[in-house]
Every structure is written in C-alpha cells, then in structure tokens.
Amino acid sequence: xxxxxxxxxxxxxxxxxxxxxxxxxxxxxxxxxxxxxxxxxxxxxxxxxxxxxxxxxxxxxxxxxxxxxxxxxxxxxxxxxxxxxxxxxxxxxxxxxxxxxxxxxxxxxxxxx
Numbered sequence: 001x002x003x004x005x006x007x008x009x010x011x012x013x014x015x016x017x018x019x020x021x022x023x024x025x026x027x028x029x030x031x032x033x034x035x036x037x038x039x040x041x042x043x044x045x046x047x048x049x050x051x052x053x054x055x056x057x058x059x060x061x062x063x064x065x066x067x068x069x070x071x072x073x074x075x076x077x078x079x080x081x082x083x084x085x086x087x088x089x090x091x092x093x094x095x096x097x098x099x100x101x102x103x104x105x106x107x108x109x110x111x112x113x
Contacts, residue, residue, distance in 0.1 A: 001022075002015070002019050002020065004020075004024065004028040004031060004032065005027065005028060005031050007031075008035065009035050009036060012032055012076075012079065013036075013076055013078065013079075014078070015078055015082070016078065017078055017081040017082045017085055020082045020086075022089075023086065023089050023090070023093075024086055029086075032073070032079065033068050033069075033073050036072060036073055036076070036079070037072060038068055038069040038070070038072035038073035039066070039067070039068055039069070039073075040056060040066065040067055040069065041066040041067075042055055042056075042066065044065075069108070070105055070108035070109040071107060071108040071109075074109055074111065074112055080111060080112060083112060084112060087112075
C-alpha cells in the first residue's frame with residue numbers, strides 16, 4: 001500500500017492515479033494539499049502568542065479557518081484524476097449509479113466537475 005503521508009511534492013506529482021485504488025483518509029488529502037501548497041489554515045498557535053490573524057473570507061461571505069486552493073491542487077493532471085477517482089468511490093459507496101448533475105467550482109474545479 002502506498003504511504004501518501006510520507007510523500008514529498010516530487011513524489012506526489014508523479015504518482016499514477018492507478019496506484020491510489022482506495023478511499024483516501026482525510027489526513028492524506030490534507031497532506032497532498034499542504035505538500036502542493038494548496039492548503040491554508042488559520043494559525044491558532046500564533047494567535048495564542050498574540051499574533052492574531054484573520055480568518056479566510058470565502059466567496060459565499062462566510063469565514064473559514066482552513067481551505068483548499070483547488071486551482072493549485074487540481075492543476076496537476078494526476079492529482080485531478082486521483083481526486084476524480086475519489087469522488088467516484090464515494091458515489092459507489094452511496095449506491096448512486098449516476099449523479100443527475102456534476103458541477104465544479106469556477107476557476108478551480110471546473111475540470112473536476
């Protein structure tokens with residue numbers, strides 16, 4: 001079994017999607033995003049030391065303390081394919097044979113949709 005959590009950026013960028021044939025754990029997806037510089041999270045440790053920063057303001061107007069930058073993460077063909085396969089695995093788990101609609105985030109995940 002492939003150890004995603006031990007992979008560096010160079011390893012991830014050449015990882016064939018066929019080798020990721022199981023659902024990824026949350027920490028693996030976050031590791032991929034962080035390694036590709038496609039994940040931002042609020043620094044609670046810095047805030048505890050008095051260096052308070054801002055939370056992310058999302059397009060929806062809501063705030064978040066963590067987010068994926070899909071344009072960066074999915075800009076790599078193999079990662080795009082891996083994430084598409086992850087969605088397909090989720091659909092299989094729900095016993096939905098074909099989704100009625102598929103949509104992607106404009107400018108970030110349109111190709112994924």
